[in-house]
Amino acid sequence: MSAEDIVYLKDSLTRMECTVLPTVQDKWVSLHPSYGLLCWCDDKKLKKQFMHMDGLDFLYSGGLSNDDEETLSAKMSVLMRNLGIPALSKVVTREAMFNGPTESSFKAALLDWALPYAQRFLHSLHPDKYSQLKQSGFDILNRLRVVEVKKLSYRNVIKIAGSESKKQIECSCVLQDHDLYTTQESDSHALFMELSRLFFDGKPELYLANFLHMITTMAELGSTEEQIRLFYLQ
Known part of the structure; x- marks a missing residue:
């Protein structure tokens, strides 16, 4: 046609x-x-x-x-x-349902540390998405907010039709718009999986999450900045 x-x-x-x-x-x-x-x-x-x-x-x-x-x-x-x-x-979008916001400085600091590496990943493997991110003045990153809560779940909703699922799904992390909700029990990989949705139209990107998890593990094991740089340049 x-x-x-x-x-x-x-x-x-x-x-x-x-x-x-x-x-x-x-x-x-x-x-x-x-x-x-x-x-x-x-x-x-x-x-x-x-x-x-x-x-x-x-x-x-x-x-x-x-x-x-x-x-x-x-x-x-x-x-x-x-x-x-x-x-x-x-x-369909996800609506976070939670109890009790708590201090989120550690998770927020972890994401702040990881975001430059996420940008390098996009620049190397998804230049079109990186270009869109740059042209927007990195707006989605500037608006990103980390909220740590005691208990977290989500339900699926269709705002345009005014419909919402009755099913609540317990989780450790969920990205809603520009708010990334997380519990104290969530690990870094789960956190990075949710973060990846920010760059891939709401869909999780396993390769990005694995990459960020790997360099986080390297840093925790004492790798230097130069060693991490050499890893992601390979």
Whole structure:
């Protein structure tokens, strides 16, 4: 499909009378706002949490096998995005639920120490993301705040649809917007996994977390700054 075809199709689908999109909830809708939010499912666990929420529908793609679903996810994601039909994981955010903020100076100091190394990682392996970070004046780093709490959990919410999951998931770290909540029991690797979401559109990046954990371990074992520098330059 050409770009013009995509624009024409999207314009057509946003008309209230153009109810040609089938949903899992067994009804036909268009992309008109009056029908609420329409998503395509890329996460079955999240789908179970939001399946019966009002104002939220899932696009029905037929009785597909697991392999077919993976093919649809890989090949159709760009088309869905261009049509304005978001993936479920893109509209779900996590809402931190906690008890008792405490002193967080150690965790905050650890992240302050690790952030320059995170930037070097991005500069070397993800230059596009580093360029975006630099062009923004490192805004997300300047706004980052570490909050240590006694007890922590989160629930998934879809703000645009006013929907929230009843399921609460206990955790040791969770990033919400620019606040990184952590408990005293959280280890550095868990902390770095949450930090990585800040740079990768809310998704954890294992390689970055492993890299930061490794240089932290080296520092704890007495490695010099020069030895750490030689490690990440390899």
